[in-house]
Amino acid sequence: MKKLSVLVLLIISSIQFAPGQGLYGPGQVKDDGRFAASTKQLNQFFRRFNAEESQDGLTRYYAGDEEYHNRELREKYINLLFDNQTSSIPQNLKQEFATLVNSENYPQFLNFHRENWFAEVSTVFLYKGKREDITLYMRLQPEGLGYEWVIDKVSFDSFKNFFNKQEGKGKPFLHPLSHELGFMNLRKALQDSKEPEDYTPKDYKPDYLTIFLYEIKNGNIKFETVKGVKFHFFQIENWYFEVSQFNRPGFNTGWLISSLTKYQNEEEKEVILNYIYDQE
Structure with a gap:
């Protein structure tokens, strides 16, 4: 019940505000055509998020280049890397995230070769x-x-439906004195039973x-x-976001952030992971 409550809170944090609210708030910039219309590859998503390529997408920036990790360029890019047409991410949550990752004192970047994304x-x-x-x-x-x-x-x-481990008082078990019988009752547990998983530890998965x-x-x-691919990121401290591909006309297309959630601790992070992995 506790995990369910946490999950509900996390889902509520991603509900969109009332219709009619603008897609772009203070500090956000519409793509006026100077930026390449589509984030065509996931590697390009990394480069744009970190401000490691030019606005036209033709020039790569490396450590030592003047524009490498430029804060002004990052602000423009990050605001353009959200799905602003279909995803239900509140505007204030986007702004909080963008401000955090592009802060002057503690900027945070994505790293293709680092853990915490899959x-x-x-x-x-x-x-x-x-x-x-x-x-x-x-x-x-x-x-x-x-x-x-x-x-x-x-x-x-x-596979999940194949395992049906019972719980509570009705669960069959091996008597604590089974060892005195040379565990001969294993025949009943493993051969006669249709759910041998009943005889595994409580934490068995x-x-x-x-x-x-x-x-x-x-x-x-x-x-x-x-049929489809999407990516899950936990590289930004206490934040989770999902990146999906959108194929449609206009500037807001390609690999974009489709879901964004802030979490407080490792327990809440575990709830998100279990939800992604479709685990109880």
Whole structure:
């Protein structure tokens, strides 16, 4: 119940103000055409967020360049990196976030090779002959002289529904004196029972990634296609935001911030992560 209450508060913090409120508040700048219309690649999102490319997108800035991490340029870019057409992010929350990351004394930047960001990939697989939606969570890890994407977690309803561990007084258990019987009652627990997971520790969580790989190796799961990709960021201290791709006419298009939430502590961060991972 406590986690649910925290999640409700976090969701409420992302509700948009009443219709008619302007998309651009004080200090915000509309894209008047000097900026490239679309943030076409995620790498470009990083560069724009950090002010590491010119307004026309043709020149990269590096440490030592006059415009590298320029605060005025960052302010313009960050305000243009939100989805201002469909996402329900309050204007004051955007402004608070933009002011924080671009502060003069403690600016915060995104780092492609740093932890605390990952990809959510919506896929379709054939599972035992039936098309099924499976979500893969990917992260970067160092490998040799570079980096590689790896599958970190899997969310699949068919796997979750396969485990039905009971709780409370009605849960079957192995008697505390089972050792005196040489644990012969394991036959009843593991062979006769349809829910052997009932006999696992309270903190047991099925490893869906291992099951996923096992089923692939057995030929029960076969890749079909990718339906969509979005990214989750926790690199800014006490803030979470989601980046999604928007394909539409106009300037406000490409890879943009589609969700923004401020959290107070690690417990609230864990609630957000569990929500993303579709865990209870």
